[in-house]
Amino acid sequence: MSKQFYITTAIYYVNGQPHLGHAYEMVLTDVIARARRSMGQEVFFLTGLDEHGQKVEQVAATQGKKPQDYCDEMAQTWKSFASRLQLKNDDFVRTTEARHKRVVQASLSKVHAAGQIYKKLYEGFYSTKEETFLTEKDRKPDGTFDPAYGEVIKLQEENYFFKLKDQQTWLLEYIEKNPLFIRPEYRRNEVLGFLRNNVLEDLCISRPISRLSWGIPLPFDPNYVTYVWFDALVNYITIPAALGDMVVSSALDTERAAPPGSQLSLWPADIHVIGKDILKFHAVYWPIMLKAMGLPLPKQILAHGWWQKNGERMSKSTGNVVDPIGVIDEWGIDAFRFYVLRELDIGPDGNWTDNGFQARYSAELANGLGNLVNRSLSMLRRYRSGRVPAPSDELSPDARQAVSKMLALLEQNQLQDALQTIWSLVNRANQYVDQTAPFKIAKDPAQARRLDEVLYNLVEVCRILAVLLRPFLPDTAARIYGQLGLSGVPDRFSAAEWGGLKAGHQIGEPSPLFPRKDMAGTER
Ligand code: ME8
8 A cells, every 4th residue: 555644643631621722733734634635645644642641640539530531531522622623533542542552662672672771860850740850950040940840859760761862963964954854944943953052861761650650561671651752752653553554563573453455554654743842852852762763754743833812821720711612612613723724824823812713704704705605606596596607717717826826835734825825716706796796787688698607707716615625614615515516525626627517507505604793792
């Protein structure tokens, strides 16, 4: 089987409720995955949950639950969140699954056998809250630590470490030679700066079982569990291995779980989509881990920014949060998907405002796209009983230009610009209605041919818009197709060629895609 386009999100800590930031990451990954499918590529989209660690163990205990029971409940919450967002993911990984644990252990064995893991006594500061070892560098001038670390204790403990020290040079060269490895460019520069100006410290990858039992045991020492990143990052290869990917299975000597003939070819990943806060783990530690396992590196790490609300960090304690499910219940999933991708390019931080959301809903969705589709279809029904007239190609150059520009942007994962390009066609078609005034020429029988031309151009643009919008707004695209009386879903960009609607085709019933809302009273 030829290699699929393999794209992943980060895996989410199960000890929290899903929020806007997670929804954004999931939706943007879903759009890239769907866009690739529309390009005709075979795609595998993986998302999932990070379920081990002290915090999960503690939260479960405070609720009087076993950690696994707690994780099982949270997994339901997260899976239903993903489905409300209309993710078309191909698998959902949970780090407590046997298929994941097996491959984590195989990867640890491999790296251990290669001499890259060693044991040493650690003596120093430890933040229980952040579950992390701290060094002198983390101390403030007055000797204290940032309050975010909570209580900081002195700890003496033997642990396993993964060697990073000798790995800096090749990684730096690799990133310098491969400009697309870390995107966007300024995030790449951050990593380059970090590697040029710091000496990598070896990474502690274990916790004694006496202190933490909720983890995957080290295959070479049952008194320890593996800790956080050696468990979490490895998810990106455990699912390929479980599905029979030969690259991973042969590097790690894992048996192929999938029956012969059904195995997928996934590794190396094409894109890991992650947030800016975990860039170092993905762009520095993960490549070094992969090299130690004898595996090729992912092709790209795409780091997005963080959302704030009203210019401030979202925080439950101050009530400054956006509840994606509440927004979806009120405005619909496509309005949510549209806003987050139209508002924020992949890279910088974004700012959610309810007013901004409503303004885009009203201007771009209701009055822009919704109005275009509704009036185009309504006029065709009113003036031609819903029958498509003979093809005409007045707007074909505009459509062709929008399609080719959008495809080029999608190749670069420039989703915001791609949406803007689609809207340039929406605006052009709305302007065409105003310029040609079909409601006026409909009154003049001598202009019947002209009216046919105008109506054809409008409904054909609506059809093409459905094709282009499908990855972004899957429901809306399907509804436009349905209202046009077309069967199936517009899931191939090749269908965006001008002339798809045939003369005599009977369209369906138009109904508003984005009902106008009374904005007064919805101010929050
Ligand atoms: O870090 N805006 O999990 P996580 C945008 N389990 N993105 C945000 C955000 C915000 N306000 N808040 C969080 C973890 N994110 C680890 C990852 S991967 C092998 C292990 C993003 O649940 C964040 O940047 O804390 C990250 O990419 C993702 O949500 C998961 O965060």
